[in-house]
Amino acid sequence: MTIQLRQICLVAEHLAPVIDDLTAILGINSCYVDPGVGVFGLENNLMAVGRNFLEVVAPTQPNTAGGRYLERRGGDGGYMVITQIDTFENQQMLRQRALDNGVRIAHESQREGWNLCQLHPADMRAAFLELEYDSREDFNGHWNPVGGDGWEDKVKQDVTEDFLGVELQADNPLELAAHWASVTDCPIAEQGRHPCIAFNNVTLRFVPVTDGRGPGLGGLDIKVSNREAILQQAHTRNCYVSDERVDICGTRFYLKD
Numbered sequence: 169m170t171i172q173l174r175q176i177c178l179v180a181e182h183l184a185p186v187i188d189d190l191t192a193i194l195g196i197n198s199c200y201v202d203p204g205v206g207v208f209g210l211e212n213n214l215m216a217v218g219r220n221f222l223e224v225v226a227p228t229q230p231n232t233a234g235g236r237y238l239e240r241r242g243g244d245g246g247y248m249v250i251t252q253i254d255t256f257e258n259q260q261m262l263r264q265r266a267l268d269n270g271v272r273i274a275h276e277s278q279r280e281g282w283n284l285c286q287l288h289p290a291d292m293r294a295a296f297l298e299l300e301y302d303s304r305e306d307f308n309g310h311w312n313p314v315g316g317d318g319w320e321d322k323v324k325q326d327v328t329e330d331f332l333g334v335e336l337q338a339d340n341p342l343e344l345a346a347h348w349a350s351v352t353d354c355p356i357a358e359q360g361r362h363p364c365i366a367f368n369n370v371t372l373r374f375v376p377v378t379d380g381r382g383p384g385l386g387g388l389d390i391k392v393s394n395r396e397a398i399l400q401q402a403h404t405r406n407c408y409v410s411d412e413r414v415d416i417c418g419t420r421f422y423l424k425d
Contacts, residue, residue: 169261170254171352172307173331173370174300175214175221176388177248178417179234183226186244186417187213190222193401193414194421195327195394199319210234216323217390218330219308220369223248224417237289244418246385248286248296249334251367252307259283259301266291266299266351282312287351293344294336295385297351307368327397332424333371333389337381341374344383348372387420395423 180186191198200214205225209232212225225247227235237247253259263285266273271291277284281303289296304310310317338344345363349356354365364373370389377383392398395411402408407416414421 175250179247199322200314335387345374
């Protein structure tokens with residue numbers, strides 16, 4: 169079985185300034201706006217990060233799931249870990265593992281050649297985990313959340329190249345790691361004294377809460393090819409933390425050469 173991180177979703181109170189910061193600092197391009205999220209009272213924008221994607225959603229009306237999440241975590245931050253599974257059978261197997269672990273399905277959709285299963289963030293104890301299957305079975309190409317095809321010319325990797333890791337925080341990181349490992353059928357390993365599990369293209373790292381915001385998706389490891397350009401823009405936009413980290417949309421971006 170192969171699990172590919174294909175997309176990370178952040179949630180923001182206001183969309184436009186966050187997209188401005190992300191595109192300017194990380195040197196990535198917007199590639200798609202999905203009108204379909206309007207049914208959830210949201211607006212969004214997606215950016216290509218290598219052959220994968222970074223999405224930001226923002227509420228457009230009161231009493232949305234995204235708005236409640238903003239309130240719970242005290243502002244902008246990480247929201248969803250969105251994966252592509254290699255086969256339909258494996259996607260359905262993981263769906264059943266989630267149910268067997270007491271995880272509710274928050275949303276599910278099936279269309280021609282595409283199956284989406286979104287696992288409830290309260291039951292995943294940190295963030296939404298989304299399991300998607302695409303009948304084209306291409307981890308580098310067709311992806312329904314960005315309209316399928318047509319985004320390829322927006323890929324820009326001279327500043328930021330790709331995702332390398334996801335940082336999930338909890339009061340008990342080992343317990344959270346064990347839960348995610350059980351749902352995803354992945355073994356627990358260790359990375360820098362932190363428990364972690366490996367997907368095909370990224371490592372999920374589980375760390376203690378140190379920012380006072382409770383459990384959640386707190387950070388992303390990104391592979392960069394022009395650290396100086398990132399740091400210069402981060403200084404300009406008040407997002408600089410250190411030469412190894414910039415904070416955008418309430419999320420820690422760890423820069424890895």
